[in-house]
Amino acid sequence: MQLILASQSKGRAALLKAAGYRFRQIPSRIEEPPPPEGAPLEQYVLELAILKAKAIAEKHPNAIVIGADTALILGRNVIGKPGTLAAARRMLALLGGRKHLISSAVCIIFPKRTPGGKSRILKVVDTAQVTLRKWSPARIQMHVALTRPLSWAGAYAVQDPFSAAIVERIDGDLATVIGLPWAKLEKVLRSQYSE
Numbered sequence: 001m002q003l004i005l006a007s008q009s010k011g012r013a014a015l016l017k018a019a020g021y022r023f024r025q026i027p028s029r030i031e032e033p034p035p036p037e038g039a040p041l042e043q044y045v046l047e048l049a050i051l052k053a054k055a056i057a058e059k060h061p062n063a064i065v066i067g068a069d070t071a072l073i074l075g076r077n078v079i080g081k082p083g084t085l086a087a088a089r090r091m092l093a094l095l096g097g098r099k100h101l102i103s104s105a106v107c108i109i110f111p112k113r114t115p116g117g118k119s120r121i122l123k124v125v126d127t128a129q130v131t132l133r134k135w136s137p138a139r140i141q142m143h144v145a146l147t148r149p150l151s152w153a154g155a156y157a158v159q160d161p162f163s164a165a166i167v168e169r170i171d172g173d174l175a176t177v178i179g180l181p182w183a184k185l186e187k188v189l190r191s192q193y194s195e
Contacts, residue, residue, distance in 0.1 A: 001111070002063040006056040011159045011178040012068055019186065026060075028052035028067065035078050044078070045071045046105040046125050053107040057119065065109045070179045072154040073101040079154050088149035089140050092166065095154055097134030103127045104176045106185050122188055126181030128172025132156065135166065 005016060008027035016023055030051050035044040046069075053067025072079040074095065082088035103125065110120040135143070147163040149155035156163045158170070159178050175182030 002060070004056055004060055004063045004065045006052045006065055006067040007179075009068070009179050011157065012180050014159070015175055015178060015180050015182055016066075019182075021189070023066075024063075026056055028055040030055050032069075041071060041073050041076075041078060042103045042105070042125050042127060045069045045103045046107070046123055049105040049107040050121075050123070053109045053121075057109040061119075062111050064111065066185075067107045067109070068104065068180055070102060070104040070153070073103060074098070081153050082150055082155050085144055085149065088144050088155035089137070091155040092132065092135070092140045092143065092149075093137070095132045095156075096140075096166075097132070099129050099131050100154070101127050102130055102172075102177045104179055104181045106181060108185075108188060124181050124184045124188065126173055126176045126184055128170055128174075128176045130158075130167060130171075130177060131169040132166050133168045 003021060003023040005013060005023050005025045006028045007025070013025050032048055035041060048069035049067045051067070052069065053065050056067065057065040079091065082091050105123070105125040108122045112119050143166055144155070147160060152163070156166050158164050158167055158174065170177055173181065173183045
């Protein structure tokens with residue numbers, strides 16, 4: 001049975017590939033609504049994962065579809081990708097020396113077993129805590145020059161060898177920080193999916 005990752009993330013694809021899965025990568029390209037005021041942010045991340053999985057499952061009803069979303073959460077705010085290099089420097093200065101959360105959610109949609117039946121939907125969410133090093137403006141400037149900070153929420157990525165240097169500590173699953181709550185997802189995939 002075909003497996004589809006409804007994401008353009010290289011990090012998510014690398015995790016699936018390293019675990020031995022064969023899959024197609026088809027980004028959902030949905031427009032992501034902003035988080036609702038006062039809503040639990042883990043729930044928001046899960047709802048985005050569901051939207052992404054459903055968008056691809058509608059076009060590929062005979063495949064197992066994995067939709068995923070990840071959010072960097074500081075206090076009650078979701079920190080997205082910086083729009084400019086100056087914004088990336090400000091983000092890294094803001095996050096430096098402070099703990100923040102990375103929540104990754106996955107929605108897996110399985111094909112209908114019978115015509116007219118319902119698709120099975122499984123949902124997984126995990127959160128890890130990350131602390132970045134408190135660097136001087138000069139070191140942050142160098143970091144931004146050597147990496148691709150505009151591609152990543154919070155202007156850093158643990159899977160990038162240069163960018164990972166700013167990470168001081170991770171409490172939780174490294175894969176969750178990269179973009180898939182792997183410890184939980186692997187159990188679901190192993191029990192439900194066979195090639």
